[in-house]
Amino acid sequence: MEWLGLQFIGDNTADGQLLMTSSHNPYLVVLAFLVACAACLATLHMYERACNAEKPAAKTVWRWIGASSLAGGIWAMHFICMLAFESPLNVHYDLGITIGSLFIALLSAAIAMLALLQPPVTRRRLVLAALVFGLGICTMHYVGMSAMHSSHLQQYDPVLFALSLLIAVAASYATLMLARSLRGTSGLAYQFFKYFISLAAGLAILSVHFIGMWAMHTYTPPEGAFQVTIENNHWQLALTVALITLLLIGSSISPALVDKKLQLKEHDLRRVNALLSQLDQARASLQQVAHYDPLTNLINRRGFNQLFAEKLIERASNNSMLAVMFLDIDHFKRINDSLGHDAGDELLKVIAAQIKSATRNHEDVVARFGGDEFCILFNLNSREEARNMAQRIMLKMKEPIELAGRNMVMTTSIGISVFPDDGNTIDELLKHADLALYQSKDAGRNSLHFFSSNLKARASLELQIEEELRMAMRGDHGLFLHYQPIFDLKTGLVAKLEALVRWQHPEHGLLGPERFIHIAEANGLIAELDNWVLRKACQDLATLTALGWTDISVAVNCSALNLVRVELADEVESALRSSGLSASRLELEVTENALMGNINNTSQLLRQIRALGVLLSIDDFGTGYSSLAYLKRLPLNTLKIDRSFIQDIPNSSQDMEIVQAIIVMAHTLHLQVVTEGVETHQQFAFLNQYNCDFIQGYLLSRPVPFEELHALLQQLNKNTLASLDFSTFQLSSQ
Structure with missing residues (x-):
């Protein structure tokens, strides 16, 4: 036998018969190999489509198209190889048997495709499918060879027959394994792997055919007559079969490629739709966040x-x-x-x-x-x-x-x-x-x-006052301080001064704090105003100190809104440093409600201020919480009793008992007591009797501008409270 023009088996005799030599047309063999590779490539395309098909019907269609492409390609390869077989004898083929071999190939290919596509793909199932497919290929080959009729005798070498069967099964198993692993790759690796499998599978199928041909021995007829070699030209038929097969394979690959592109576009469209859906959801979420309150789910x-x-x-x-x-x-x-x-x-x-x-x-x-x-x-x-x-x-x-x-x-x-x-x-x-x-x-x-319209007028007036107050603070004109003396009942001398802000308005005249403090608080000006008062009071006290008043301290009111600012301690320290005052000569007055607004933060801030040496006083005591709990927690020095408890003394025994209790309680907590609003002799006598520490009120002095303060202090300290003629004092103070 000859392989691609080479002799496979030399001249031998068997039972007196001459062993015939034969050969294959190499060009037709190459053509058959290309057909087999094309069939395997088409089958891999169909396998890919069947794996990615979402509908069962589409999966079935691609499976059968793949099986038909594989079976048709293998059968065409076998048929072209048989046409490439060149023998000195006249050979013809049985059409029925030849077509029957095609159905054998189709059945085995269908079983192989089913094994690959039916989950789960186990090793046992692959072995079984490889066995069926390998047997199918060999059966198709030997059935196709039996369709070859001539006057020569055929005998098969059992060893080579078994070898062809073994190679067919092994090649089938290897191809199925490679095809299964193909699903785990993508990109250039996928394309390379797919073409490699096609070439390897085509070569394996071609090898099975030629090993089967190698296993066949042909002998001369029994009469021993040697016939002249007949030249058979099968080029036209082989090319026709190859062309038809390749056209059919191409016609199956084309819709597979189109389907792949359509599926990719469909997947892209689904991704776009999914992204659009996510975008709509995100837009709805943003709409919800932008227009609804997350806590109450009400509109914002x-x-x-x-x-x-x-x-x-x-x-x-x-x-x-x-x-x-x-x-x-x-x-x-x-x-x-x-x-x-x-x-x-x-x-x-x-x-x-x-x-x-x-x-x-x-x-x-x-x-x-x-x-x-x-x-x-x-x-x-x-x-x-x-x-x-x-x-x-x-x-x-x-x-x-x-x-x-x-x-x-x-x-x-x-x-x-x-x-x-x-x-x-x-x-x-x-x-x-x-x-x-x-x-x-x-x-x-x-x-x-x-x-109502009067509210609008009031709002316009407050807006005007706000703007003018801002200008007054920035330009440092219009605002000034009045000072009211606070007397020490033990020494009878002025011990402190309370700084009270006033505003000389260009249109409305002299305004007290009740006319503009709430406007400053409502419009964020209170911190700036408090800082102005603090610095001005420290500067004025420094001026008094230079005049010899070294024992007098000043008390400055601190707004509730300002008390929550952590910058307050730094502002107090800055005011003391710029004026050169000792911290012990400054006292901050805060109200009960301001203290209790945020007791934890307030307590921490007051401790920072107290650490500077500044004294702390609680103003208007009795009008708020009046709790011993916070009095114990806060670093206070002085407690100031509100004027509302003094007004009805001595007519109200209840107010007298309350004031007496407050004084005793404060002294128990080691706090000094200041009583404001003292306007009568009886009130003074009552407070002096029950050991109040300091008093403040119109009985002793009204608030006066700083320019009048030095003269007033000299006049007040000429006489102690014990020897003071109140009628004379009141006339002089007015």
């Missing part, structure tokens, strides 16, 4: 303004009314300070639900603007409807709320403005509702007020 200020604008246009076109209601929870800060912010958040959730339940329908818009401030927007036909809703909310708020093991009853202050009576724009209506809310707070809280 931004969402409220958007709905407000829509409703305002609607009500303006209908010539109907619209109400804006501001709500502020009374003394809510105490909840955060006493029970913590978590408890405060839980309380806000309950309050939000109560407010929502008191509204009329879904058209009413309830929003949380921040903190404990809520706003309601609703349609109405008369102002009385707004009043009724506000009263319903106030009544609902009075229902007990269980929080942290306590039953609480909260109240609210409400301000209302109405469109179109109180304004035509969002800003106007919100500002006017806010002004009405502040009027409710000033009226003692737990009340409701509608906006």
Whole structure:
């Protein structure tokens, strides 16, 4: 036998018969090899499509197309190789047997594809599929060879026959294993691996064919007559079979490639849709975050303004009314300070639900603007409807709320403005509702007020005062200090001076602190104003010191809002350093309510100030919490009794007992006592009798400007309190 033109088996005889020699056309063999490789490549494409198919029907279609491509390619390769077989004898083929071999190849290929695609792909299943597929290839080969009819005799070498079967099974198993591992690769590695498998599988199938041909021995006919070699030209048929097979294989690869591109585009489209869906969800989440309060799930200020604008246009076109209601929870800060912010958040959730339940329908818009401030927007036909809703909310708020093991009853202050009576724009209506809310707070809280024109005038006046106050502080003109002496009852001499700020307004004349302090607090000016007073008082006392008043100290009031600023200690130290005063000659006065606003932070700040050597006094004692607990915790030096306890002495025995108890308590805690508002001889005598340390009031001296202070101090210290003629003193002090 000849392999690609070489003799495989030399001349031999068997039973007197001559062993025939044969050869193969090398060009047709190469053509057969290319057909086999193309069939394997097409099968891998079909396998990929079947693996990626999402529908069972599509998976089945690709599986059968792959099996048909593989079977057709192997059969065409075998047929072309048989046409490449060149023998000196006249050979013809049985068409029925040849077609039958094709069905054998198709069946074995279908089984192999099924084994690869049916999960799970176990080693045992692969061995079984390789055995079936290998047997199918060998069966197709030998059935196809049996279709070859001639006058020669055929015999097969059993060893080579078994070898062809073994190679077929081993090659099938290796190919199936490589095809299965192909699913784990991608990119250039995937393409390289796929072409490598195609070439290796094509070579293995071709090897099985030629080993089978090698196993076949042909002998001369029995009569021993030697026939002349017949030249058979099968080029035309071989090329026709190859062309048809390659066209069929190409026609199967083309839709596979198209399907792959379509599937990739479909996957891309799904990814785009998924991204769009995620984008919509993100947009909805951002919309929720941007327009809703995360704690109460109510609309926030931004969402409220958007709905407000829509409703305002609607009500303006209908010539109907619209109400804006501001709500502020009374003394809510105490909840955060006493029970913590978590408890405060839980309380806000309950309050939000109560407010929502008191509204009329879904058209009413309830929003949380921040903190404990809520706003309601609703349609109405008369102002009385707004009043009724506000009263319903106030009544609902009075229902007990269980929080942290306590039953609480909260109240609210409400301000209302109405469109179109109180304004035509969002800003106007919100500002006017806010002004009405502040009027409710000033009226003692737990009340409701509608906006009125006098509120606007008051707001305009306060705005003007705010601007002018800012200019007065920056330009250092208009503001000045009055000083009221504080007498030591033991020595009868002036021991301290209380610094009291005044403002000489260009239009309204001399203004006391009650006219502008609350404006400074509401507009963030109080820290600057307190610092101005502190520095001015230290400078004035330094001037008095230069005049010889070295034993007098000065008391400066500190606002509650300023007391929470950590910068206060540095500002006090800076004022002392710039004036050159000793820290012990400065005393800061703070109110009870300021101390209890945030007792932990306040206590820490006061200890920092006390560490500088500055004295600390609690002002207006008795009007706030009056708790021994915080008196023990805070580094205080002095306690000042409010004037409200002195006014009715000696007519009120109850006030006398209260003052006496306060003095005893303060002395027990090693605190000195100052009583302010002393205006009568009887009050002075009572305080002197019960060992009050210091007194302050119009009986002894009114507050005077700094320019008059030196002369006043000289006059006051000429006489002690024991020998003082009060009638003479009062005339001179005026």
